[in-house]
Amino acid sequence: MKMLFIGGGNMAAALIGGLIARGTSAADILVADPSEAQRESLSARFGVAAVPAADAATIGASGLILLAVKPQQMREAVGALAPAIAGQLVISVAAGIRAVDLARWLGGHRRIVRAMPNTPALIGQGVTGLAAPADLASGDRALAERILGAVGTTVWVDDESKLDAVTAISGSGPAYVFLFIEALEAAAVKLGLNPEQARALAQGTVAGAAQLAAQSSEPPATLRERVTSKGGTTAAALAEFEAAGLRELVTRATRAAERRSVELGDEFGRA
């Protein structure tokens, strides 16, 4: 099946890289992106064809269309597709933009799934939230699950509005983890380790702890307690995190992301 990506930026690259690594043929993927730099980068990295804009024949011949432009760019990008769309499944990965608005811009098209993936898709370790209208055919649900499931795990939410929360947790989430790695690395240097040692220790710790949590049947709290000797070093550090309100901070940060997702839908969707 031919897949047409509208937008070939960071998220498209992560999905395309993940799909190709897991057996999708590069010949089955076409990217439309007005940026020459993006087109060249995708072709060089993954061997996919890339064009400045998809023509009517290409749109009509695609079995699946993936919308991967910024929310701000979505209306214009989708408007260009509308005259040529042939009823195929459309998957949008954009934050905030609601299916009802996509449907309207596409001239009443109803085969739409919204997906919220994340960039670890590039290495097959993504997690994607999916939402679809209740009347979407089960074959379309299965197709969306197969495409996003090829680059990691998937979680369906029954109400599209829950995707704002999904975006705040897992869509944006890798950036929170990278920020923590950066902070741990900087702290290591302040404690006198050299930059190479700092990076190896910070990255290795987060990767190992994440794998342990993923592979364990026990909750993260139990795993944390096992590191924390009474009166020991971990307890001293965790007391600082708790005193600084880390848990409340995470709640506040994710609320801000969720709010921004709703705003993006209002700002760039309702027009």
Ligand SMILES: NC(=O)C1=CN([C@@H]2O[C@H](COP(=O)(O)OP(=O)(O)OC[C@H]3O[C@@H](n4cnc5c(N)ncnc54)[C@H](O)[C@@H]3O)[C@@H](O)[C@H]2O)C=CC1
């Ligand atoms: N980056 C991430 O971690 C995630 C991003 N998303 C969503 O994915 C979408 C894309 O985000 P990024 O890849 O980060 O942005 P990006 O800015 O890297 O990519 C967007 C691409 O769309 C292209 N573009 C602009 N107008 C276009 C048009 N009319 N037709 C075709 N292509 C056009 C741009 O040249 C650019 O290469 C956003 O809606 C975002 O909410 C979703 C999950 C995670």
Ligand SMILES: O=C(O)[C@@H]1CCC=N1
């Ligand atoms: O920052 C953003 O708006 C997008 C959505 C989730 C991750 N990146």
